[in-house]
Amino acid sequence: MSTVRFLKARDIAPWLEELSRDFTVLAPAQHGSSIVFREFDPARGIELSQLSTTPAKRALLPPCETLFEYETTKTLEPPYKTSIELKPTLPEGKSVVFGARPCDARAMQIFDRVYNGDQVKDPYYTARRDNATIVTLACSEQEEACFCDRVGGSPVDATGSDILLTPLKAGYVAEALTPKGEKLLKSTSFMKAEGLRQEALNSRNRILEQVPERSSFLDMERNLLSLFGDLGFWDKTAEACLSCGACTYLCPTCYCFNITDETRGESGRRIRTWDNCMSSQFTLEGSGHNPRPSKAHRMRNRIGHKFSYYPQLHDKTLACVGCGRCVSNCPVSFDIRNAVACAIQQAGAIQEQAHD
Amino acid sequence: MTSNPPNVYLPDMATIVEVVQETPAIKTFRVVLNSEERMQAFNFEPGQVGQLSVLGVGESTFVINSPPTRKDYLQFSVMKVGELTSRLHRLKAGDQIGVRAPLGNAFPYESMKGKNIVFIGGGIGMAPLRTLLLFMLDNRADYGDITLLYGARSPRDMAYGYEVEEWLQRKDMRTVLTVDNGTPEWKHKVGLIPNILREINPSPENTVAVTCGPPIMIKFTVQALQELGFDDEQVVTTLEKRMKCGVGICGRCNMGTSYVCKDGPVYTLAQLKQLPNEM
Ligand SMILES: Cc1cc2nc3c(=O)[nH]c(=O)nc-3n(C[C@H](O)[C@H](O)[C@H](O)COP(=O)(O)OP(=O)(O)OC[C@H]3O[C@@H](n4cnc5c(N)ncnc54)[C@H](O)[C@@H]3O)c2cc1C
Ligand code: SF4
Ligand code: SF4
Ligand code: FES
Numbered sequence: 351m352s353t354v355r356f357l358k359a360r361d362i363a364p365w366l367e368e369l370s371r372d373f374t375v376l377a378p379a380q381h382g383s384s385i386v387f388r389e390f391d392p393a394r395g396i397e398l399s400q401l402s403t404t405p406a407k408r409a410l411l412p413p414c415e416t417l418f419e420y421e422t423t424k425t426l427e428p429p430y431k432t433s434i435e436l437k438p439t440l441p442e443g444k445s446v447v448f449g450a451r452p453c454d455a456r457a458m459q460i461f462d463r464v465y466n467g468d469q470v471k472d473p474y475y476t477a478r479r480d481n482a483t484i485v486t487l488a489c490s491e492q493e494e495a496c497f498c499d500r501v502g503g504s505p506v507d508a509t510g511s512d513i514l515l516t517p518l519k520a521g522y523v524a525e526a527l528t529p530k531g532e533k534l535l536k537s538t539s540f541m542k543a544e545g546l547r548q549e550a551l552n553s554r555n556r557i558l559e560q561v562p563e564r565s566s567f568l569d570m571e572r573n574l575l576s577l578f579g580d581l582g583f584w585d586k587t588a589e590a591c592l593s594c595g596a597c598t599y600l601c602p603t604c605y606c607f608n609i610t611d612e613t614r615g616e617s618g619r620r621i622r623t624w625d626n627c628m629s630s631q632f633t634l635e636g637s638g639h640n641p642r643p644s645k646a647h648r649m650r651n652r653i654g655h656k657f658s659y660y661p662q663l664h665d666k667t668l669a670c671v672g673c674g675r676c677v678s679n680c681p682v683s684f685d686i687r688n689a690v691a692c693a694i695q696q697a698g699a700i701q702e703q704a705h706d
Numbered sequence: 707m708t709s710n711p712p713n714v715y716l717p718d719m720a721t722i723v724e725v726v727q728e729t730p731a732i733k734t735f736r737v738v739l740n741s742e743e744r745m746q747a748f749n750f751e752p753g754q755v756g757q758l759s760v761l762g763v764g765e766s767t768f769v770i771n772s773p774p775t776r777k778d779y780l781q782f783s784v785m786k787v788g789e790l791t792s793r794l795h796r797l798k799a800g801d802q803i804g805v806r807a808p809l810g811n812a813f814p815y816e817s818m819k820g821k822n823i824v825f826i827g828g829g830i831g832m833a834p835l836r837t838l839l840l841f842m843l844d845n846r847a848d849y850g851d852i853t854l855l856y857g858a859r860s861p862r863d864m865a866y867g868y869e870v871e872e873w874l875q876r877k878d879m880r881t882v883l884t885v886d887n888g889t890p891e892w893k894h895k896v897g898l899i900p901n902i903l904r905e906i907n908p909s910p911e912n913t914v915a916v917t918c919g920p921p922i923m924i925k926f927t928v929q930a931l932q933e934l935g936f937d938d939e940q941v942v943t944t945l946e947k948r949m950k951c952g953v954g955i956c957g958r959c960n961m962g963t964s965y966v967c968k969d970g971p972v973y974t975l976a977q978l979k980q981l982p983n984e985m
Contacts, residue, residue: 417715418715420761422761422802432801432802434761434802434804436716436717436804438713438715438716464954464955465955467954469954470953470955471714472714472715472955473713473714473715578962578982578983579982605957606957607950607951607955607957608956609715609765609951611764613762625956625957625958627957627958633959634948635947635948636788636948637920637946641984641985642984650982651982654962655960658962658963659962662963663963
């Protein structure tokens with residue numbers, strides 16, 4: 351049976367400081383008007399009152415990382431020869447993500463199926479993943495834009511977490527869910543608290559009871575398919591979109607990247623950086639041809655990927671965890687929930703017609 | 707000891723052994739992996755592609771257009787269209803490039819056995835077809851009638867000129883050449899590929915059509931094939947997409963659930979019709 355401990359609110363910072371000795375600790379902290387995951391700094395403190403503006407995905411997929419370095423050597427005597435040496439730079443060190451939300455932790459499992467798949471393994475990702483411990487904070491309430499319950503999650507879901515923290519009055523009940531989690535709970539910052547298991551469960555159930563009854567977005571991947579030929583629908587859906595990409599950068603499940611080279615004289619490095627499928631550049635080919643020339647094409651792909659393509663490829667799991675970040679941060683208030691609901695409705699209408 | 711899985715992003719360094727100027731815009735590069743062991747072990751099937759790296763500039767995708775039946779070197783033909791391809795064009799024999807290959811799927815050459823084959827290639831789209839054509843010529847008895855329709859903008863834009871001459875002479879295949887703009891010396895057809903295809907009028911009976919070229923050419927060629935009675939399973943094409951990772955992760959090259967870098971670049975028309983139209 352898993353270990354249960356208690357962490358007083360005022361013991362969080364000392365614990366994270368203690369962890370910082372052996373781990374890179376990422377935690378949400380206030381940054382201007384946003385809350386962002388960044389390396390824990392006692393001077394800056396942590397901010398757990400709301401869902402962070404940026405997701406925790408950078409722990410596994412940094413916005414920019416080096417894949418390898420290269421160095422060119424030329425002989426100065428004939429016969430002149432050039433040789434190029436490549437040095438892969440696999441990430442080292444262990445990390446702790448503190449204060450991820452259930453949606454963030456679930457999102458990491460969405461990454462896992464792609465980056466740590468049966469056929470292909472991304473060595474940079476898997477190195478980070480193996481060395482990361484995820485400490486998740488169960489939510490006390492669903493915020494305005496949240497809809498984790500409609501996509502297969504919940505505000506207290508522990509999927510993908512190594513430790514689940516449940517907030518009680520004076521602090522947090524910490525339950526280890528994996529051996530990695532067990533290890534972290536050995537710290538003396540925690541108090542023994544096996545008796546609080548039930549209380550934590552009760553508290554989580556109370557939170558669950560507050561989740562409203564509403565229609566689910568599960569089991570809709572085929573529904574959406576019937577709309578793929580209807581570009582008019584997507585045109586209307588994407589009308590206001592600016593192709594700015596904020597939604598993809600802030601999304602915990604968006605994982606597309608670009609690869610580019612940076613050169614300095616005879617040496618340099620190959621890097622990968624987050625990319626954005628809402629940009630027209632994303633698919634533009636060398637010849638000038640673009641298979642996704644309009645916003646409608648790109649919106650269809652983004653929503654299609656999350657609610658249809660990914661589920662078809664990965665046991666019906668949606669590639670949206672309902673964190674609502676794209677909803678609260680879109681400059682034109684594009685609401686993916688409405689878009690999906692409309693798509694379901696429209697697709698339903700098409701199917702009815704087909705039966706008539 | 708368990709060995710780590712290979713790093714999918716790390717190219718093999720390779721040496722360019724020969725460069726052939728095919729047309730003003732196309733050069734062919736013959737390359738050999740620096741590791742003798744890796745070169746020996748290198749196996750691929752016709753239609754598979756590779757990512758070529760010019761370190762400091764980046765990577766782009768090119769089909770391995772030498773057939774697996776000829777293994778002295780790997781051959782890539784590169785049309786100059788942008789930054790990386792321009793830098794590639796400046797490289798000479800002896801220069802180093804990175805190769806990540808083989809990637810992607812292959813032509814269904816097994817299920818094509820015993821069938822007649824019609825190749826329809828436009829411009830640089832001849833590169834993937836060349837691989838399969840040479841493979842079939844090297845295994846000639848396995849296949850029925852072979853027809854090649856190859857078109858380019860003008861006579862000087864036709865790649866593989868030396869081979870095309872040889873193909874024209876061969877008795878065991880039919881070769882038809884066409885250009886959009888002829889010259890007085892041009893002895894072959896003038897006209898767009900789909901129109902010449904209608905003129906050749908190949909029978910769909912026990913036949914597979916394999917086409918590659920610019921998206922617009924593929925679109926009208928497919929229309930012509932349908933008019934001629936080819937059904938969707940009998941039309942095979944290879945698609946171009948902008949690629950990065952080449953292994954189905956970076957999310958750049960998908961059409962619906964299908965990733966051109968691993969499930970493609972070779973598709974039948976029947977398969978494409980199941981996917982959102984993003985050719
Ligand atoms: C399966 C397949 C097979 C192919 N086979 C061949 C072949 O045999 N021969 C051939 O000539 N061509 C082939 N191509 C096409 C070839 O890949 C492109 O023509 C080539 O990538 C163009 O490269 P470029 O850098 O010169 O062009 P550019 O116009 O400079 O740019 C196109 C490429 O550069 C990169 N790029 C451009 N801008 C940016 C940016 N802002 N940020 C990041 N990256 C950028 C992208 O990778 C893009 O693919 C094939 C393509 C595919 C998908
Ligand atoms: S954040 Fe909004 S405007 Fe920007 S790309 Fe996403 S949907 Fe479009
Ligand atoms: S699509 Fe929007 S709601 Fe869904 S996981 Fe991404 S940011 Fe969150
Ligand atoms: S090139 Fe990255 S997914 Fe296909």
